[in-house]
Amino acid sequence: MKRLALAAMMLFAACDKQDSKLDKVPHAATGGAGGASEGALRTLESRVRTLEAANTVVIKPDGPDAAPLAERMRRVEATIVKYQDALEFLNKVYAQQKAQQDQQEASEPDPTATFAVDIAGPLKAGQVEGPNSAIITIVEAWDYA
Amino acid sequence: MNMVVHPQVVQDAHLLGCAAAKQKKFLEYKHAFWEKGFGAYAASGGKDKASMGEENILKFSAEIGLDPAKLKADAHGPECTKRLEEDQAELAKFRVNGTPAFFINGQFVGGGIPKEAFKQIIDEKLKVAQASGVSGAEYYEKEIRGKGEKQFRSKKAGAGGAPHQ
Numbered sequence: 001m002k003r004l005a006l007a008a009m010m011l012f013a014a015c016d017k018q019d020s021k022l023d024k025v026p027h028a029a030t031g032g033a034g035g036a037s038e039g040a041l042r043t044l045e046s047r048v049r050t051l052e053a054a055n056t057v058v059i060k061p062d063g064p065d066a067a068p069l070a071e072r073m074r075r076v077e078a079t080i081v082k083y084q085d086a087l088e089f090l091n092k093v094y095a096q097q098k099a100q101q102d103q104q105e106a107s108e109p110d111p112t113a114t115f116a117v118d119i120a121g122p123l124k125a126g127q128v129e130g131p132n133s134a135i136i137t138i139v140e141a142w143d144y145a
Numbered sequence: 146m147n148m149v150v151h152p153q154v155v156q157d158a159h160l161l162g163c164a165a166a167k168q169k170k171f172l173e174y175k176h177a178f179w180e181k182g183f184g185a186y187a188a189s190g191g192k193d194k195a196s197m198g199e200e201n202i203l204k205f206s207a208e209i210g211l212d213p214a215k216l217k218a219d220a221h222g223p224e225c226t227k228r229l230e231e232d233q234a235e236l237a238k239f240r241v242n243g244t245p246a247f248f249i250n251g252q253f254v255g256g257g258i259p260k261e262a263f264k265q266i267i268d269e270k271l272k273v274a275q276a277s278g279v280s281g282a283e284y285y286e287k288e289i290r291g292k293g294e295k296q297f298r299s300k301k302a303g304a305g306g307a308p309h310q
Contacts, residue, residue, distance in 0.1 A: 105300045110298045111252075111300065115253055115298075116251060116292075127162065127163065127166045135275070136250055136271060138248070139248040
């Protein structure tokens, strides 16, 4: 029995060693603590509303900010029109270069690939340098011997 | 291992090389051709095309102990003609259309590259081959022929693909 009690105490001590994070959350049923939390939430909501109000720009068509904004928009549009030709040209050049690059890459062998060239013919014919047991095989393609 | 891409340029040299191999003197022939055939052609700035022609090749082949009559007969026989065609067909599968070109344990190397770059590739391939535990006699057939690409694969198609080691 003593042993059991000791074990139960140790277990309890182990469980009690670290507080749960939930322990600090007040329960609604506990009364006072719940009221404090509602109050804190209300304060937070109020602060968020104040911040929203301070950062919302409302531009009315006839308001004081309308003219500068319209003017800025007009300038942006003018700039776009001014550079439209250049942008179209650049797009064409880019498309051409991309197509060329794609074509070139499509014609180049994959540098990471291992190509299984059949060497049985040259081996059988004796067109070989070095022993057939060599661990490195170099296939040479020449336009001269 | 020697293969030919454009036999029309050096058809005589390749056919006679095949014939020299039949007399067990491929290496001697190859070295002599580099020196007295292509070497002479290159030294003339490409003017002396006759140095790579059959007449000159037969001449220096006799000097290295080849039987010129047999060499000529074998070179124009069906076996060597077929060999040439087979080489071309095999290289065409991998779209080798320029020379020199090499495959070092299956890795394509196009054009001339510095000796050090060659050495680096060979050293890398050597490490991979030694780590495989496969014997030299079996390595090419088992690891390169057995697991490698059987035809051309482009750089574009290969992007993202798993490299074979």
